[in-house]
Amino acid sequence: MTEKLNVFHIALLIYMIELDITIFSLSRVVAENIGTNGWVGVILLSAAALVNIWMYRAVYVVGKGRSVHEIAETVVPRALLIPCYMALSLFWIAVGALVGKNFITLYQMLSFRSTSEIMIFLFYCVLIYCLLVKDLYSIVKATTVFFLITFALNILAPYFSRDWSLTRFTTSFFQGTEKGHSLAGWTEVFIVNIGYELCMFLFPYVDRKSKLFKGVVAGHLLNTSVQLLVVFIAFGFFSFQQLQVMEYPVLNTLEYFEFPFINRIDNLIYCVFLFPNLVSSVMFCYAALATMRRVFPKAKPKLLERGIAVVLFGAGCVSIALNPFGNLLNNAYYLETILAFLIPALLIPAAYRMRRKERSAGHEESGSG
């Protein structure tokens, strides 16, 4: 561990993991599940994610900065953990594949209508492999560049002011949902935050100076502000009922750009969204890689990365072949949301137990010494 991550890089990384294809449909999902003035719900759900981040902080503090794998392994026998590790790794690779698949399905519809999705997905997997074989620090450096490219797009927001009207927000709150309010509905909105939980794999790469959780919170709040910007533009630019019928409201807003020298820049801008999706996929694969290294500690260099790239491609192909239009990603993100809360809930007591074990071991040592 030569270089440690710093707070700035952590913030950008978390922002980029959270930002993915789900932001394109966010305004619709908010209108469908939270209803009028749904931006308030976006703030509430972001606060829920903050609570979750606080749980990871507890794991970090109680576990004295040990990696989550180490904490788990001191409490649970390895034989029991290995199947869990395998299952989680496969699941995270599948999540990475589904993020890519959803991005590519849309990309193909917009730009490459007669090119096979599998071919584009193969490219995507090659890119992921290229990033994955580097260490985390290199991934983070690449992420910083990707961030600068995508974040610059926010300056386009004032363009919509001419057709934007506060009247369309209506004065009612949380009304007009399609199926009433439900936990499933609100979770469908919550999944746009998913990604911050991967901060648990950064523990070995930080020290006290890194201010890990300041970075995670900053990245998360930056992402929330972008979500709010997107929802604010959509709720004033589109009518509420219109939002509920548009699959990807962000695409419709991008379509609206018209400059004297160019119009229909939505295709160009959409390409830029490759980067946040790529970072999300890479980091989920990285989570799988970090976990698989615990299962196969003596694996040859690059072997696990290659294996992950192959499984990633396979998972993507299967999801393209079986369910080209269905939203498997949402289902995967539901499960990931449960895991995001469940893992720290299990790890906090485990970390306490580890501490107690260490303390008693320490006492024994000092007693015998």
Added chain:
Amino acid sequence: MRSRAAGKLSRFLALLLALLMLMMTGCSDQRIIEKIGFIRTIGLQAAAEDEGEEEEEENTGKIKVTISIPKTKEQDVIVYSTVSKTIRQAIKVFDLQNDRKIVNGQLRQIVFDTALSRKGIWKYLDTLMRDGSVGNRVHVVIAEGDLNHMLSRNFEQSGPAGEYIDNLLRTERRMGDVPDSNLYTFLRDYKDDGIEPSASILKETGNSLIVNGIALFQEDRYVGKIDAEEKIYFGMLLGNIRAGDMFLDYPDKDFVSEDSTLMRFNSSRKLKVLSVGGGAQPPKEKISLKLTGTLLEYNGGLDLESTAERHQLEDEIEKFVQLKCEAVLATMKELKSDAIGVGQHVRNAMPYAAWKRLDWPEEFARSQIEVHVDVHIKSFGKLQ
């Protein structure tokens, strides 16, 4: 040594694979501009009216689709027409006739004739909106008269009809007195429960096209129009006008002035709900308009050098604009088409459940809407 050679080989293979993939992608998604026919305009008419009587039964529910495709490097267009059930079915027929691949990427307007638009146009717009290649700035236009003739003509001004309509509507919209009626605004206002969509009406004249009014809708059905002379007042009631021109032809008896022209005026609208009504009580709203502009033409009995008489002229303009706006509102109320979004403000002034119970088109028809106009003439041009 062996491992270095193996590394070189694998790098070479990876490069080869990447190159191969790049080239293969290029092969499958070629778009050669000379081999593509870009539809500029789609015209839709009710088929039964257009075709012969014997075919009427067969054509029930069908539409006559006309498309115009500009030729490369020429101020000329190819026009195809056929009767079909949907736009897509028609394009398949055109594809069989045309030697180029017909695409929607450069579509600029969709034009409906009045007969078809009275039946409802949503399902045709739905087809276009699903298409990723169609932008949401495609104009939605209603045409009076023979649509086929209009689309196949070459006009003196801008050449083919498609190009001309596009330029004409963009210029008019910049003035602000016609609403921007495109796929985005139509879907937005069609889905919104507090406003109805509106669109520009075009009509052929001897050598040009003319914006002949504003089409009013109930949901997606064309129900009536605001005449061309009154579209400026509709524009004021709808929202803000930037640099508009207004000719005021005062009716004789109540006015001292004969006529005047207010140039480059800006207007702003404020809409206040006085009462949401309920039961026998109709809803009451107040629309306040503020106009500021330059007077560049005046005929009448007022002396514009006198400050008092200048104020009198402002009062006359206020009175005139108020009358005109009330007439426009009366037309909309009669047609039960709230195209200026009064309902959005009423909705915001009442609880959600009460709004949902309300039959807004009916309530709008019996609304009492006051119009207050405030005119300020900031300059009278270069002469005293």
